[in-house]
Amino acid sequence: MGESRGYHEIIEALDKLEAKDSSLPAPLQLYRKILSIQAEADKRINVRQPELSQGLIDESVRQGRPLLRFGDLDLDWGLVGELVDKATSIFSSYTTPPGELPGNLKHLTPAMLEEAARAWYEDRELSSSLAGAEDMAELAIFTALKPFLSRYAESLINLVKQEYWRRGYCPVCGGSPDFSYLDKERGARWLLCSRCDAQWLFQRLECPNCGNQDQAELSYFTDDKGLYRLNVCEKCRCYLKAIDLRVAEGEVFLPLERFLTMDLDRQAIEKGYTTCSQAGKLKRMQGHEEVPRRAGG
Ligand SMILES: [Zn+2]
Numbered sequence: 001m002g003e004s005r006g007y008h009e010i011i012e013a014l015d016k017l018e019a020k021d022s023s024l025p026a027p028l029q030l031y032r033k034i035l036s037i038q039a040e041a042d043k044r045i046n047v048r049q050p051e052l053s054q055g056l057i058d059e060s061v062r063q064g065r066p067l068l069r070f071g072d073l074d075l076d077w078g079l080v081g082e083l084v085d086k087a088t089s090i091f092s093s094y095t096t097p098p099g100e101l102p103g104n105l106k107h108l109t110p111a112m113l114e115e116a117a118r119a120w121y122e123d124r125e126l127s128s129s130l131a132g133a134e135d136m137a138e139l140a141i142f143t144a145l146k147p148f149l150s151r152y153a154e155s156l157i158n159l160v161k162q163e164y165w166r167r168g169y170c171p172v173c174g175g176s177p178d179f180s181y182l183d184k185e186r187g188a189r190w191l192l193c194s195r196c197d198a199q200w201l202f203q204r205l206e207c208p209n210c211g212n213q214d215q216a217e218l219s220y221f222t223d224d225k226g227l228y229r230l231n232v233c234e235k236c237r238c239y240l241k242a243i244d245l246r247v248a249e250g251e252v253f254l255p256l257e258r259f260l261t262m263d264l265d266r267q268a269i270e271k272g273y274t275t276c277s278q279a280g281k282l283k284r285m286q287g288h289e290e291v292p293r294r295a296g297g
């Protein structure tokens with residue numbers, strides 16, 4: 001797959017879609033607005049890569065430890081703050097009534113911002129100072145950190161020996177997958193990180209959320225063309241969307257596919273399933289599953 005960061009390519013694809021259908025559904029319009037502030041920020045990002053030798057990377061991979069702890073991230077807090085402000089102002093135009101921004105989000109101090117970003121990254125509850133605004137705060141922090149995380153993922157993922165990872169969470173940042181694909185070459189299954197867009201190889205018949213390998217409890221729904229799949233696990237009731245690149249025509253942007261397949265989310269939720277990324281995060285928040293971290297975080 002090509003680089004996943006292609007903000008401008010995705011914005012262009014959305015523009016084309018809008019021209020073709022002479023309108024764009026509201027969630028896709030929102031996504032395009034977010035992409036444009038991230039693209040703008042991306043030009044100003046210059047991350048210092050953590051000092052990780054290939055030996056240390058191999059060891060982390062073998063032990064199932066994601067490569068980046070929060071402390072390893074070289075974040076430009078001025079830019080993060082700007083992005084959070086822009087994101088909340090975009091999101092608030094989609095709330096009812098529009099323009100309503102929770103007070104504690106309007107007065108986010110640098111210390112609060114840093115604490116909230118760390119909590120989000122480490123899958124902990126946000127501080128009580130953000131009570132009532134958690135969802136929007138998490139979305140805004142995700143929006144702001146995404147361009148940084150994507151940069152790290154791009155440079156680090158090629159250093160990960162895929163055959164030795166094959167876990168249900170991201171080798172770069174520890175996030176859960178929210179999309180997947182079967183590759184063109186062999187139909188191998190790859191997962192896409194919901195946070196940094198890193199891609200990693202995974203078992204065809206295993207639930208990334210609970211590790212269930214019982215074929216009787218794993219199945220998928222597909223469309224007529226067999227292009228998209230909804231993989232579900234009956235054991236933990238989570239779902240993961242997939243695209244089969246052996247069937248896909250034209251250029252495919254995986255981050256965009258997440259949004260183009262929102263109808264699959266609707267169908268899955270109607271059937272009573274939860275998305276794998278949400279299920280994974282909840283599990284880690286409740287401490288049922290500890291993603292091993294490098295010591296000294
Ligand atoms: Zn990740």
Ligand SMILES: [Zn+2]
Pocket residue numbers: 207208209210211212233234235236237238
């Ligand atoms: Zn499962």
